[in-house]
Amino acid sequence: MAGNSFGQLFRITTFGESHGVAIGVIIDGCPAQLDIDMDFIQSELDKRRPGQSKITTQRKESDTVQILSGIFEGKSTGTPIALLIPNEDQRSKDYGHNIDVYRPSHADYVYDAKYGIRDHRGGGRSSARETAARVAAGAIAKLFLKQQGIEIFAHVTSVGKIEAPNLESNDLLSLLAIREENIVRCADPATAHEMIEFIDSVRKDGDTVGGKISCVIKGCPAGLGEPVFDKLHADLGKAMLSINAVHGFEYGSGFAGSELRGSQHNDIPQPKAADSKVFKTTTNYAGGILGGISNGMDITFKVAFKPVATIMHNQQTINAAGEASEIKGKGRHDPCVVPRAVVIVEAMAALVLADQFLRNKASVV
Template identity: 65%
Template sequence: MNTYGTLFRITTFGESHGPSIGVVVDGCPAGLPVDEVFIQQELARRKPGQSKITTQRKEDDAFKILSGVFEGKTTGMPIALVIENQDQRSKDYSHVENVFRPSHADYTYEAKYGHRDHRGGGRSSARETAARVAAGAIAKLFLRSYGVTIQAFVSQVGDIKAAHYTTLDLSKTEDNIVRCPDATVADKMIELIDAVRLDRDTIGGLVTCVIKNTPVGLGEPVFDKLHAELGKAMLSINAVKGFEYGSGFEGITLRGSEHNDLFYTEEGQVRTKTNFSGGVQGGISNGEDIYFNVAFKPVATIMQDQETVDKDNNPAVVSGKGRHDPCVVPRAVPIVEAMAALVIADFVLRTRTSKL
């Protein structure tokens, strides 16, 4: 499917090396002021060519709104945005027209559809995520009226880890090219990514996302649990291999007496003394911070020769060419935020029908 969401829905379109990519946002309430400068800023955080530790493809990612906005406000009709591709180098992919790149979607797309766009991976390319970021920016604008804030940051590259988010000043996330709010750790991350790049290799990492001021009651009790939808949204992002929220996998080391989040009241509001639940209990938001981790694998394209097979099942060797990220996590930060915003915006609309 190329469509995500129930009430606040998006449909993305376009390929990495086609003329453009874009998104249609349907279900956004009318009357929302559309801050185009903010949308462009969000796209700039994701665009390629930002620094020495990202791909050197040059895309302005300038967008145009084709419909759904009049006199600076949403009309309630579908909002169509388009982003033109400017710096495609399709010839960089001519060598993989008939072979399958290891750990890419080449083989699976070919097996499923019998035909694939080998130029940068077509729809399987992370280029598609620019459309998500544009849509997510609109969702963020919608969530502003609820006081919801969404902040992601790079919390790990390789084996280099930042501290827990509660000890960090997340406003410093954009102060360095790796998007880690811990300056000392960020320098080590940048050094590692640059060393990996010079080795013609890649490295993976972790993005942590924190959602604050979420209304209580978002999420459904069984199949559409809030954390389940967040997991689905994050796992739909290219190169994501894992998702955990709250205490996550480390929670198995605790006893229930240690792990339970005890309730108390503060200024008439029910709160929890700890937040191992990650802001979600029974699949429904409880008003505490929602926080989760998203694991990204090392980028599959490496600048080295690798064994593979071709379309005729013959052994082959594929050489890494083109412009690719040595580590995807710095540019993944706004993508994670965008998908989180789309999930929360959708549930805000859905929860309006839950009771009289």
């Protein structure tokens, strides 16, 4: 398997390169008769598309999605769904300077080492442009999960050393509205303003900066996930770590939980209410997952993104012959990826949950 597919029952395969004709995705296993809201799918892609603000890459792509198959009269047919997103604003000449030169902290060298050939135009398949296909597929997964009462919300919680306060709210629509009112997609307005100013200053310096995205999944029933190798948090971790520039994943208490005692960290179950379908715990250090299986509490996790590798400064590097060389970043790049990555995190979480939901249905009578 070449590593271009994800999921078992709700399975996607993406294709295309950053500077090719188009990118796209094939979704296999989507249940039939799901209402497909194309406006919603396009709105999800609009959150990821380039050129949307002063703190994102200025590449101009409408990311207009086209249906090739699997949808009839607004509903899924149960057959493979194929979605295509044309590339409209390639500037391959921006990458002519690195045909034989390896960009620091990019995948240039490793693609050469693995395949003996690489697409130097924006990184080809290793470009974050590929994630638009995931967002399109994730939007359909979200439509499926919404029918099951499952909601996913992510937002930017840090840029560099700027940290947003912890937000405790059961009103996801309120947090979503706040998040979409600012271009950095942070659900705390004061912190968002500080983040935007900082990212813009980094951009003017010709540099980049990393950040973190937090995600909560509400309404997930108990029982999703497999007991050994396909644990729910393991699948979420793989999904998040497959996103370009992701360098860290933690769920529940994460690394901070290693500093606690068991007496502090244990989530104590509460008596089950007569009208409730799930058990609740007084705390949620487990992040909604026990033994790799969802327990009905909110599923919480964080994803850390490194600074974008392309900076507008001269850097020492080597060429394909292993000789010392120098390179300066050109083209259009994000000074910080996290504002556009929020919807990618949600999409990958949705793909995991949709797949695990269907797998769970297949494992019980």
